[in-house]
Amino acid sequence: MKLGLIEKYRSRLPVTPATPIVTLGEGGTPLIPADKLAAIAGLPKGSLFLKIEGANPTGSFKDRGMTLAISKALEDKARGVLCASTGNTAASAAAYAARAGLPCVVFLPKGNVAAGKLAQSLMYGARIVEVRGNFDEALATALAAAKSSGYTVVNSSNPWRIEGQKTGAFEIIEQLGAPPAFQFMPVGNAGNITAYWRGYRESGKTRPRMMGFQAAGAAPLVLGRAVLKPKTIATAIRIGNPVSREGALAARDESGGLIDKVTDAEIIAAYRMLARLEGVFCEPSSAAGVAGLLKLSRARFPLKGRIVCILTGHGLKDPETPLKFKYKRKTVTAGSRVTL
Numbered sequence: 001m002k003l004g005l006i007e008k009y010r011s012r013l014p015v016t017p018a019t020p021i022v023t024l025g026e027g028g029t030p031l032i033p034a035d036k037l038a039a040i041a042g043l044p045k046g047s048l049f050l051k052i053e054g055a056n057p058t059g060s061f062k063d064r065g066m067t068l069a070i071s072k073a074l075e076d077k078a079r080g081v082l083c084a085s086t087g088n089t090a091a092s093a094a095a096y097a098a099r100a101g102l103p104c105v106v107f108l109p110k111g112n113v114a115a116g117k118l119a120q121s122l123m124y125g126a127r128i129v130e131v132r133g134n135f136d137e138a139l140a141t142a143l144a145a146a147k148s149s150g151y152t153v154v155n156s157s158n159p160w161r162i163e164g165q166k167t168g169a170f171e172i173i174e175q176l177g178a179p180p181a182f183q184f185m186p187v188g189n190a191g192n193i194t195a196y197w198r199g200y201r202e203s204g205k206t207r208p209r210m211m212g213f214q215a216a217g218a219a220p221l222v223l224g225r226a227v228l229k230p231k232t233i234a235t236a237i238r239i240g241n242p243v244s245r246e247g248a249l250a251a252r253d254e255s256g257g258l259i260d261k262v263t264d265a266e267i268i269a270a271y272r273m274l275a276r277l278e279g280v281f282c283e284p285s286s287a288a289g290v291a292g293l294l295k296l297s298r299a300r301f302p303l304k305g306r307i308v309c310i311l312t313g314h315g316l317k318d319p320e321t322p323l324k325f326k327y328k329r330k331t332v333t334a335g336s337r338v339t340l
């Protein structure tokens with residue numbers, strides 16, 4: 001039987017014997033080498049790794065924080081849980097709340113949530129509120145609804161979410177036998193980079209340089225100001241005013257890393273390369289870190305040592321984006337000769 005990550009890391013997480021553990025067997029995701037991508041980035045064989053967070057129970061890294069946030073909400077006798085989300089947090093909250101028997105309400109930016117994520121929230125039985133506006137506006141709407149409602153907010157402003165997500169760093173250190181030299185990852189609301197940095201800080205002296213990438217049309221941390229109308233094909237990170245801004249900037253500065261931006265074209269190129277060269281289908285937002293790595297390698301940024309890219313969500317979350325591309329395909333009559 002696979003233990004969930006609270007049981008695995010109990011001594012390093014804020015739980016007590018009285019905490020009721022709500023788990024779907026999250027964590028323990030694969031870390032696999034990506035030698036073809038390494039070659040394209042001019043890196044030595046065996047130096048580049050992908051952390052496949054799409055292998056979590058609801059298909060994204062959000063499950064790491066949600067197992068803890070929902071367990072704590074149950075312990076605190078919350079009436080229910082709610083969140084605003086670009087889709088993955090909602091899917092994860094809905095699943096863990098269903099398992100806990102707690103009502104769940106999700107606030108989604110109408111028209112900007114990938115189909116698979118919406119399908120998940122529907123299936124897990126969440127109440128769905130579609131907000132005409134972007135993620136930042138959906139979050140403000142959700143927080144106003146939460147006030148004196150008895151519902152616990154399970155966005156990454158919830159401290160248990162960050163605590164749970166820090167376990168990604170623990171796993172990478174176990175899988176590599178030491179922390180990597182660099183970690184590349186997408187940045188949206190900035191909770192995940194904050195969480196990984198906490199995990200690495202708690203784990204020892206050597207720490208990776210944290211390399212975060214935002215979509216160019218939604219890059220408030222790069223511009224140094226909120227973006228009122230964020231725009232990107234990578235809907236999961238279509239966020240103009242990140243809640244965990246301070247955590248992300250601290251991760252960048254304390255680690256000697258950077259937070260930069262990548263264009264939609266660069267994101268899509270990396271997304272397709274991951275699938276075709278490495279057999280790894282992630283969602284577009286997840287490819288932002290790899291797009292950043294390729295961008296820096298083109299600019300001859302000095303990269304040395306082992307590098308991990310976090311692929312935050314599964315490609316099947318978003319079945320619509322791939323279908324927009326042109327593919328060669330043909331239809332034949334059954335029984336006709338097909339030459340290869």
Ligand code: F0G
Nearest residue numbers: 085086088089188189190191192312313
């Ligand atoms: N990748 C994916 C697939 C995401 O869903 C998110 C965030 C991120 C990266 C960025 O992580 O916000 O911690 O910097 N998704 C949130 C959501 C906002 O509502 O599902 P972050």
